[in-house]
Amino acid sequence: MTNExxxxxxxFKHNAGDFSRHWGAYIMLISVTNLFIGLAVIPFFNxxxxxxxxxxxxxxITLTNLGQILTHDPGVAAVLTLLGLLLLLFVYWQFTFLILGIQNIxxxxxxxxxxxxxxxLKKTHRLTPTTIAVLIAYFVLIFPFSSVVFKTSLLAKLTIPDFIVDFIFARWYLGLLVIALYMMGTWLAVRLLPLLPALILSETPPxxxxxxxxxxxxxxxxRTLLAVLLIFIPVAVLTTLLTIGLYLLQSYLDSHWEHWALLGATINLGVLQVVMLLLTVxxxxMLYQLGTSQAETFQLIPNQDLIARVPKRRRNLLFRIxxxxxxxxxxxxxSLFYYAYLTGALASQPLTISHRGVDDGNGVQNTIPALQATAKEKPDYVEMDLHETKDHQFVVMHDENLKDLTGVDAKPHQLTLSEMTKLTARENGHTAKVAxxxxxxxxxxxxxxxxxxxxKTTPEDSPQMMNHFIQLYGQRLLADHDQLHSLDYQVVTTMRKQVPKLKTFFILPYTLVFPETPASGxxxxxxxxxxxxIDEAHNRDQKVYAWTVNDSDDMEKVAFMDADGIITDxxxxxxxxxxxxxxxxxxxxQILQYLTSFSDDAEN
Structure with a gap:
């Protein structure tokens, strides 16, 4: 073994030994911090x-109207910006509290x-405008890629939506770029591991x-990567062994002790949660100590006690209790949650909705042959898209440019309906006429x-598009028990005002704050x-459909969240x-399902 x-x-041995001696104090520190954030801070910001x-x-407020809020509601934008800065202050306080707390223990x-x-609070003087700029850059550059290093639920919404990920990886060159950025972000996270302790604990200008x-x-x-892996690998191995062990034990109970299987599963889920809590803490x-010790080794912070000592007291036993x-x-x-989960009481029956009228590439999206094939599987709804044409009619089409599906470099509003329906669309090895x-x-x-x-709406749509649509189809859609949804808020409000009995949903690609709209859901x-x-929507008598959910684990998770419908390919x-x-x-x-698809979101 080399010297390094x-x-x-x-x-690793030194800090692992320290954890074994003071695990009670560490659990109390991190659990109390997380409880305070979850029960007080996050509800306050919401x-x-x-x-x-x-x-x-x-x-x-979502990704599509941030610019509009900035230009049309500057007062709201100013207050939201202040809330964003206050959120960053709480993130800073959280990291400071944990770093000081871990060093205190x-x-x-x-x-x-x-x-x-x-x-x-005394460390707040370190939060200068320059420090804020550095922290924002740190979070923007590193958190989307390597939030495992310094993770906080206060920044939980800093995620890349799945539809953007799917769009990127459908194009190999963008996929390669993202992989390169991910590797760079991981490398920066490892190299700059001691930066956060240095920004918080030292008196050096940012x-x-x-x-x-x-x-x-x-x-x-x-060397830092090796140290991180030395922490990560035992956690991963123990998690794997725990999962396999509980699965085998529960399989034995399921087959040989059926009367005790439910009780055993409930206990096993409790054991799983306890051990996962210990491993997470x-x-x-270990990561916080690694970052702080490196900051000391590289003389980024003084190699001395971070807080003045007070007389020692034997409180390990109290912390463990x-x-x-x-x-x-x-x-x-x-325990009641586990019981409800294992007996299926939590699982709602969401509507099954075929995205763009297809199932696993069984046809060309938004075409009649695909609709006919998919309808045989009896989904509750078939989701489909429409655009207005040049002659103010309506064509079934998702894309704003026809090139990908038909090879014609044109937009729906540039062609008449007759011209559109003469085009042939190709996808998934199938062909079909545009409908x-x-x-x-x-x-x-x-x-x-x-x-x-x-x-679908574009700036080129006619001013009377929605009135025309309602006149042509409003009562017919009501009679068919169809539903509508749109990314355009004007579409939603117009439909709810003119055809209030027709269920109309508002599509939000990113949920920042729960909306207050007249939408049906x-x-x-x-x-x-x-x-x-979802609970908030149900309290307001509104429904929630989840899109686009293509993985079985995500389907289970969304069903347990009590979503009213699942849109899927x-x-x-x-x-x-x-x-x-x-x-x-x-x-x-079910224990495996809980681990893979539900445990991370149970607190939400």
Whole structure:
């Protein structure tokens, strides 16, 4: 073993031993911090943002209307910006509190939570405009790629939506670019691991701290990566062994002790949560200690106690009792949840909705042959798209340019309906004629297939587009029990005002604050969908459809979140998944499902 590897191993042994001695204190520190954030800080920001939008008469905020808010509602934009800066301050306080708290336990300075909070507030003087700029750059560059290093639920919405990921990886050159950026982000996260402790704990000006961190970590990246892997690998191995062990144990109970299988599964889920909590706390503490120790080694912060010592007191036992009590409280509170999950009481029966009228590439999207093939599987709804044409008619088409499907480099509003329906679309090895909405709707009626119609809009649409659509189809769609949804808020409000009985959903590609609109419900991109959002919608008598959900694990997760509908390109997979959920798979399989598709989101 080389000298460098021996140093890394010695570091790991030292800090792992420290964790084994003070695990109770570490669990209390991190759990209390997370509880405070989850129960107080995040609800405060949600409430403040909602009140800001309500007072400013802004019904919603998402990626598509940020520019409009900035230009038309500068007061709302200013308050939201202040809330964003305040959020960053809380992120800074969280990291500061954890770094000081972990060092307090590690060095046995024995400060109370109140004293740590005071010490954290005193560090606020480090948060200069330059520090804020550096932190924003740090989060923007590193968090989308390597949030595992310093993770916070306060920045949980800094995720890339699945539809953007799908768009990127459908194009190999963009996929390669993202992989390269991911590798670069990971490399930066590893190299700049000591930067956050340096920004918080040192008295060095931020610019100098960044420059010194970059200079001192030169040539140390592989050593740091080795140290990170030495932390990550045991956690991954233990998680795998735990999962396999619980699965085998539960499989034995399922087959040999059926009367005790449900009780055993409930206990096993409790054991799973406890061990995963311990592993998560261990991983977090080890990473924070690694970053802080590197900051000391590279002389980015003073190599001395971070807080003045106070007389030692033997409180390990009290912390362990407190940690065990907290764990028991969580497990006790979760036992009813586990029981409901295992018996299927949590699983709702969401509507099955075929995205663009296809199932696993069984035809060309938004065409009648695909509709006919998909309708045989009896989805609750077939989702499809329409555009206005040059002669103010309606054609079934998703794309704003026809080139990808038909080879014609034109937009729907540049061609008449007659010209459009003469085109042939090609996709998934199939060909089909482009259909008018009249043709598609008539075909759906013959098949007794209900539709979820997405109305696409562009700046080139005629001013009377919606009035014309309502005059032609409003009552017919009501009679067919069809539904509508749209990304255009004007479409939603117009439909709700003129045809209030027709269910019309508002599509939101990114959920920042719960909207207050007259919509019948919301079609929400699954990446930022959370249980609290669905609960809030149901409290307001609104529905939630999740899109686009193509993985069985995500289907299970969304169903357990109590979504009212699931829009998917894999209709057959969705039906199979829901069938298996409704017919109670083995408890062993449900434990695996919980681990892979539900545990990360249970707190939402």
């Amino acid at each position: 590897k021996m140093k890394v191993w010695a570091y 409430f403040a943002a909602q009140q800001t939008l309500r007072i400013g008469h802004v019904p919603y 590690h060095r046995q300075t024995r400060l109370s939570f109140f004293q740590l909070a005071i010490a954290t 610019r100098k701290a960044v420059a010194k961190t970059w200079r001192m970590t030169r040539g140390q990246t592989w 261990f991983f977090t503490v 407190g940690a065990v009590g907290l764990i028991a409280l969580v497990i006790g509170g979760s 008018s909405f009249d043709q598609y709707l008539a075909a759906a009626e013959r098949l007794h297939q209900k539709l979820l119609i997405e109305i 919301y079609t929400l991109e699954t990446t930022t969908l959370a249980m609290r959002v 894999q209709l057959g997979e969705l039906k199979t998944t829901l069938y298996q959920m409704n017919h109670h798979p083995s408890y062993a399989d």
